[in-house]
Amino acid sequence: MQQAYKVxxxxxxxxxxxxxxxxxxxxxxxxPAGLIKRVVVALYEAEVNxxxxxxxxxxxxxxxxxxxxxRVADSGPGIEDIQMAxxxxxxxxxxxxxxxGFGAGMGLANIKKNSDTFHIxxxxxxxxxxxxINKLTD
Amino acid sequence: MKACPTQAIRxxxxxxxIFEERCVDCGECCKACPVSAxxxxxxxFEDIFKYATRVALVPSVLIGQFPSQISTEEIFGSLKKLxxxxxxxxxxxxxKVQEGYxxxxxxxxxxxxxxxTFCPAIVRLIQVRFPSMVESLIRVKPPSDIAALHFKEELxxxxxxxxxxxxxxxxPCAAKIASVKSPVGEDRSVVSGVINMEFLYNKMLHIIxxxxxxxxxxxxxxxxxxxxxxxxxxxxxxxQPGRCLAVDGISNVTQFLERLEEAEDSNIDFxxxxxxxxxxxxxxxxxxxxxxxxxxxxxxxxKLPATVSIDGGGNSRGYDHQAYDLQPIPPRSMMVLDRDxxxxxxxxxxxxxxxxxxxxxxxxxxxxxxxxxxxxxxxQDRAALSWCVFLQELYLRKGKLTLDEADRINxxxxxxxxxxxxxxx
Numbered sequence: 001m002q003q004a005y006k007v008x009x010x011x012x013x014x015x016x017x018x019x020x021x022x023x024x025x026x027x028x029x030x031x032p033a034g035l036i037k038r039v040v041v042a043l044y045e046a047e048v049n050x051x052x053x054x055x056x057x058x059x060x061x062x063x064x065x066x067x068x069x070x071r072v073a074d075s076g077p078g079i080e081d082i083q084m085a086x087x088x089x090x091x092x093x094x095x096x097x098x099x100x101g102f103g104a105g106m107g108l109a110n111i112k113k114n115s116d117t118f119h120i121x122x123x124x125x126x127x128x129x130x131x132x133i134n135k136l137t138d
Numbered sequence: 139m140k141a142c143p144t145q146a147i148r149x150x151x152x153x154x155x156i157f158e159e160r161c162v163d164c165g166e167c168c169k170a171c172p173v174s175a176x177x178x179x180x181x182x183f184e185d186i187f188k189y190a191t192r193v194a195l196v197p198s199v200l201i202g203q204f205p206s207q208i209s210t211e212e213i214f215g216s217l218k219k220l221x222x223x224x225x226x227x228x229x230x231x232x233x234k235v236q237e238g239y240x241x242x243x244x245x246x247x248x249x250x251x252x253x254x255t256f257c258p259a260i261v262r263l264i265q266v267r268f269p270s271m272v273e274s275l276i277r278v279k280p281p282s283d284i285a286a287l288h289f290k291e292e293l294x295x296x297x298x299x300x301x302x303x304x305x306x307x308x309x310p311c312a313a314k315i316a317s318v319k320s321p322v323g324e325d326r327s328v329v330s331g332v333i334n335m336e337f338l339y340n341k342m343l344h345i346i347x348x349x350x351x352x353x354x355x356x357x358x359x360x361x362x363x364x365x366x367x368x369x370x371x372x373x374x375x376x377x378q379p380g381r382c383l384a385v386d387g388i389s390n391v392t393q394f395l396e397r398l399e400e401a402e403d404s405n406i407d408f409x410x411x412x413x414x415x416x417x418x419x420x421x422x423x424x425x426x427x428x429x430x431x432x433x434x435x436x437x438x439x440x441k442l443p444a445t446v447s448i449d450g451g452g453n454s455r456g457y458d459h460q461a462y463d464l465q466p467i468p469p470r471s472m473m474v475l476d477r478d479x480x481x482x483x484x485x486x487x488x489x490x491x492x493x494x495x496x497x498x499x500x501x502x503x504x505x506x507x508x509x510x511x512x513x514x515x516x517x518q519d520r521a522a523l524s525w526c527v528f529l530q531e532l533y534l535r536k537g538k539l540t541l542d543e544a545d546r547i548n549x550x551x552x553x554x555x556x557x558x559x560x561x562x563x
Contacts, residue, residue, distance in 0.1 A: 001487055020400060029482045030474040033270030044400060065480040136479065 007050040007057040009076065012100060015051035018059050019044035025063060031136055039068050042114040042132045045107045046072040052097045052107075053077065054127065070132040078124040086112065086120075139507045140500075141170035143388045144267060144472065148515070149505040152553020160472045162262035163313040164388050164413045165422030178312040178423060180334035186221055189304030189330070191293060194222040195285055196308050198229045198366045199418045201438065202431035203339055208346055210438075211353035216342040218354050222306075224293070225354075228285040229365035233446060236377065237457040238278035248273045251383075251398075251406040254374055256280050259313035259413035260391060261322055261467065268395050269469030277464040281368065282307055282314065286328045287461050304330040308338055310421030313413065322467055336423040360446050363439035369418040370432055372410065380407030386420075388413040475517070489513040497528045505551040525551060 003025070005018035019040045026036045043059075050057035054076025062069040079085045085092070086108050093103025112118045117133035139147045139154065146160035147167060154167070154176060167176045186192045194217050204213055214225050243252060253274045255261050264271050279287075286305045294300050307329045309315055315334075318327045345351050367373040375382035383406055385394050391411045398406075414420035419435070420428040475489075476482040492513040499509070504525040506512040515521035523529060524539065524547055533539035549556070 001483060001490075016400060020396070023399065024473075025486065027471065027473045028475045028486060029479055030471075030477055031479070033469075037270065040400060063483070065483055 001063050003061045003063070005059040005061070007047055007054075007059065007072075007074070009051060009053075009055040009057075009074075012048070012051050012102070015047045016044055018047050018061070022061055022063075022068075026068070029063070029065075035134065035136060038114040039070075039132075039134050042111045042134070043070055043072075045110045045114075046070070046130050046132065048102060049107050049128075049130075050074045050076075052093050052102050066136055068132075068134045068136060071129065072132075073127065073129040075127045078126055078128050079120075079122040080124050082120060082122060139502055139505075141166045142507065143392055144263070145507050145511050147507065148511075148520075149502075149551055151550060152556055157472075159470065160266060162259050162266060162388075162413075163311075163316040164259040164263070165312040166388065168312065168422050178315060178334060180309075180315065180337060181306075181331035183333060183337070185331050186304055186306055186333075190302040191224065191298045191304065192222045193224045193226060193289060193293070193303065193305045194308060194333075195282060195289070195305055195329070196225055196227050197282070197310060197369055197418060198227065198435055198438075199310050199369060199421065199424060199431060200308055200335055200339070201227075202419065202435040203335075203424065203426040204343070204346075204434075206434055206437065209353065211355060212346050212351050213342065215351040215354035216345040219345050219351055220338075220341055224289075226285060226289045227361055227365075228281050228307075229368055230360045230362075231281055231285045231288055232362070232365040232368045233360070234284055234288070234457055234462065235278060235281050235368075238284075238462055239276055239378065241457060241459075242276050242278055250274075251409045252276050253409045253411060255464065255467075256369075256374060256410070257313065257412045257417075258317035258322070259311070259388065260411045262313070262316075263388065263391065263413070264395070265322070265467065265470050266472040267392070268399060269471040270399065271395070272467045272469045275464075275467050277466070279462050279464055280317075283327065283329070284462050287458075290328060306331050306333050308333050308335050310335050310418050310424050311414065312422055322464075334423050335421070336425050339425055361442060362445050363442045364445050366435055366439040366442060370435060371412060371417045373417065375408060375410040378408040378410075381405055382408040382410065384410040384412075386412040386417050387415045475514075485517045488517050492516060492523070495523075495529065496526060501527075503527045522547075 003021065007015060022043055023036060023040045026039060050072065054074035057072055057074035060071045084090050088109045089105040091103045091105035097103045111130065111132060115132040116135050119131040122128040139149060143164060143166060144160040144162055146157045148155050168178060201210055201213055217225050246252065251274065253271065253276065255275050255278065261275060264275065290303055290305060293303055305328065307314065307318060309332050315332045318329045318332050321327050364377060371386045372384040375384040385391050391413065416428040416432055419431040424431065475485040493509060496509040496513060504512050504527065506515055506521060512521055512526065516523055524533065530539060530544045534541065534544060
C-alpha cells in the first residue's frame with residue numbers, strides 16, 4: 001500500500017506527521033517494535049531535514065508485507081557536498097534552526113544507520129532526494 | 139463509549155460491551171456513564187469474617203477523604219468497629235519501594251526513561267498500546283503489594299497463623315482491583331480481597347457521625363511525608379535522580395507516550411504516569427473532591443518526618459528481591475490487525491476503502507465510538523457496514539434495505555423497544 005505526505009519548509013510543528021502516521025500503520029501490521037523504531041527514526045530525520053533546509057518536500061511510503069520503501073524528494077537549495085553532509089557533527093543548518101534545537105549534524109548519519117538500504121542524490125539549486133529501504137523480517 | 143481511551147467499548151443490544159483485550163481498567167467509563175451502568179466489582183465485605191486476623195490495608199487517600207475535623211484516630215477506630223483487627227497504612231513501605239527502584243536502576247541496561255509501575259492502569263495501557271515500552275517498566279511491585287507482604291510477615295512473626303490472616307486492600311480504583319484479581323508480573327497476589335473505598339467510606343462516615351467510634355491510635359510506624367504523598371502527582375518523581383517527569387490523566391499520558399515513541403533523544407530518566415487526574419486522589423471510587431483530598435494530605439504530611447532510613451527500626455528489613463520483584467511484563471498489543479502480515483495489509487487496505495464511504499463524523503450511532511473503529515470491527519467480522527445509520531439511509535433510498543430491516547439492525551445495537559425517535563417520555 002502507498003501513503004503520500006507533504007512537508008513544508010520551516011514547519012517544525014508538523015514535521016513528524018509522516019513518521020507518526022507510518023508508525024501507526026506498522027503497529028497494526030504486527031511489525032516487531034525494533035524494526036518500527038528504525039523506520040520511524042529514519043523517516044523522522046528525513047522529514048526534519050526537509051523542514052530545516054528545504055522549501056517543501058513530498059514523501060512517498062510504499063509498504064509491502066516484506067519491506068518498507070520510503071522516498072523523500074524536496075525542492076530546495078540542495079546539498080553541495082554530500083560526503084561532508086553525511087559526516088556526523090557537520091551541519092549547514094541556519095542559526096534559527098539550531099536555536100530551535102535542530103541541526104546537530106546527525107540527521108543523515110542517523111538515517112543511514114537506521115536503514116537497510118540508503119540512497120541520496122542532490123542537485124544544488126534544485127533539491128535533494130533520499131531513498132530509505134527497510135526489510136520487514138520477523 | 140467515547141470516554142474510553144482505548145476504544146474498548148461497543149454498544150450491543152442496548153448494553154455496553156467491553157473488549158477485554160483493549161480494556162486497561164482505567165475506569166473512565168465508570169466516571170462517564172450518566173446512569174451508572176458500569177460498576178466496579180468488589181469482594182463481599184462479609185468475606186473478611188472468614189479470617190481470624192482481619193487486616194485493612196489502607197492508602198493515604200482514604201484518610202484524605204474525611205473532613206479535616208475528623209481525626210485519624212476516629213478514622214481508624216471506625217475501621218476497627220467494622221470488624222478489622224489490624225489497620226496498616228500502605229504508604230509506610232515506600233522506602234522499600236524506593237530501594238527497589240535504586241537497585242533496578244543500577245542493573246538496568248535498556249533505554250531511558252524508566253517508567254514507574256505504580257499505576258496498574260498505566261501498566262496495562264503500555265502493554266496494549268505502547269508494547270515496545272514494556273522493557274522500560276520498573277520491575278518492582280507497587281506499594282500495596284509490598285505492604286501486604288511485609289505486614290503479613292510481621293503478623294506471622296508475632297504468632298498469627300498464616301492461613302488465618304486476611305489482607306484486604308481498600309481500593310480507590312478499578313485498576314487496583316484488576317491488578318489483584320489478575321496480576322501482571324506475579325503469579326498471584328498476596329492480598330486476600332479488595333474492598334471498594336466508596337462503599338467503605340460510607341460505612342465509616344456513618345459510624346463516625348453517629349459517634350459510635352472509639353478513637354484508635356495508628357499502629358503504623360515509619361510513616362513519612364514522602365509516604366503520604368507518594369500516591370499523589372509528583373509523589374514519586376520528586377524523589378528520583380536525574381530528569382523526572384510526572385504526567386497524570388490518561389489522555390495526557392497517552393499523548394505524552396506517543397511523543398516519546400517518536401523522539402529519538404529522550405533525556406528523561408524517570409517517568410511517573412498516573413491514569414487519574416491528581417493521581418489516586420482522583421480515583422474512580424473516591425467520593426470526595428480530588429483537590430480537597432490533596433490539600434488535606436498535604437496538611438497531614440507537614441506533621442510527619444520527611445523520610446526514614448529502612449535499615450533502622452524494628453520491623454523494616456530492607457528490600458527483599460525474591461518477594462518484591464516483578465516478573466517481566468509481556469506486551470499484548472491491541473493494535474495488531476492480524477498476526478499474518480499479508481492478511482494485516484489486506485485488512486488495512488479494506489479499512490481505508492471503508493473509511494472512504496463512512497461519513498467520518500464519529501457519531502457512534504452504529505455502536506462503535508468512531509468511524510475508524512467501525513471499519514476495524516467490520517474487517518474483523520464484528521460488525522457490518524449496514525450498521526452505519528447514514529449508509530442505511532442511502533440503502534433505503536436505493537431500495538437495497540427495507541425499513542423493517544433497518545429497525546432490526548438498530549435493535550441489535552441499541553436494544554428492542556427502544557423508542558429513540560419519539561419525543562414522548
